[in-house]
Amino acid sequence: MQIAIASGKGGTGKTTLAVNLAVLLSEMFAGTDRKVLLADTDVEEPNSGLFIRGKLIDEEIKYRLVPEWKEDKCTLCKRCANICEYNALAFLGISVMIFPELCHSCYACSDLCPEDALPMVPHRMGITKRYHLNDNLQFMESRIDIGVEQATPLIEQTRKFIKENYDDTWFTILDAPPGTSCPVMEAVKDADLVVLITEPTPFGFHDLKLAIDTMEELKKKYAVVINKYGIGNDDVLNYCHDKRIPVIGKIPHLMEAARLYSKGKIMIDEIPEIRSEMEKIYKGICQLTEVKA
Amino acid sequence: MKILIAAKREGWDAPVSDRFGRAAGFSLYDSETGNLSWHSNTENKQAEHGVGIQAAQLAATLQADLVITGGNFGPKAGEVLGKTGAKLIDYAGDISVKQAVEKYKSH
Secondary structure (H helix, E strand, C coil): EEEEEEEECCCCCHHHHHHHHHHHHHHHCCCCCEEEEECCCCCCCCHHHCCCEEEEEEEEEEEEEEECCCCCCCCCCHHHHHHHHCEEECCCCCCCCCHHHHCCCCCHHHHHCCCCCCEEEEEEEEEEEEEEEEEEEEEEEEECCCCCCCCCCCCHHHHHHHHHHHCCCCCCEEEECCCCHHHHHHHHCCCEEEEECCCCCCCHHHHHHHHHHHHHHHHEEEEEEEHHHHHHHHHHHHHHHCCCCEEEEEEEEEEHHHHHHHHCCCCCCCHHHHCCCCCCCHHHHHHHHHHCC | CCEEEEEECCCCCCCCCCCCCCCCEEEECCCCCCCCEECCCCHHHCCCCEEEEEEEEHHHCCCCCCCCCCCCCCHHHHHHHHCCCEEEEEECCCCCCCHHHHHHHHC
């Protein structure tokens, strides 16, 4: 079972929900074979690790393939620069320049070069780390290197890494990147359910609708959680009601929650209202995915 | 000598553009013929990324000896133009294409 926590707007509580839900489940099923994995795929700012600290098991450098120009083979036909959809190649008449940071690793230039003058070579893009927290809770994260512009290839590899390494996990909670573009679309690919977390403000509402459109487009099953419930207005609630979108939790807006967050602490241990809301969210997830609670 | 000027529109009276990659287009002045030719950038400037590279590639294709913009050249455009060996003038100021050619043709 894989649940992705996503949002249109950033800062609505993806990490808070992902981390607290993961800890809750690992506590609920301690001593059983129901293993929980928390996976941070928000590679541009992985911050789940600020809230849970485990023992590092191993780390793996991640690479992607980018073309390299072979001057001795090139006949200066310009085909590569004409083909590139991302302006990652510049044809200068006597040479070809490659901008790896713009390359989407699509292979078009490399495959269509008649002279094999653009072989694909590995470029480092980030690192994936695995942690052990306790017998029921594992944590992993991917982190993109500074200066690397494309997050999606690293997220794709992370998704595959989870499939290969955590096959026996009962419940995977995935902290996804914010927004509605390629990174989040890649991150939620394997999810059985996407939980969209929002705040009940005009800004939160606006971006939630964009996130809903994205999930509809991807034909993903999704549900909504409202964070900081109590501020703003009822637009989100009314909208979800009208569209028959399940709202599986309302995390109350509490000063104490903000205080714990700023200290990097888990909220369910200290705020009973938040623990009971997390339990409700878990039950909502079970209902929607037909997992036995 | 060929001078390529990032411009807000076609013609001698057009103001120099303070954008390079996302300029409306480029006027090419050829000192041998005295002609000014226009190279629209409409399609390229809509791209999300790499517009500076494309503009610099145009400068290379047109074999410009001098490239002028009213603002600055982005890092990637600068890298490409550096390879072409063209002389670069940035922050040319709030002047017309004609004034830019007059001012810099002796460079």
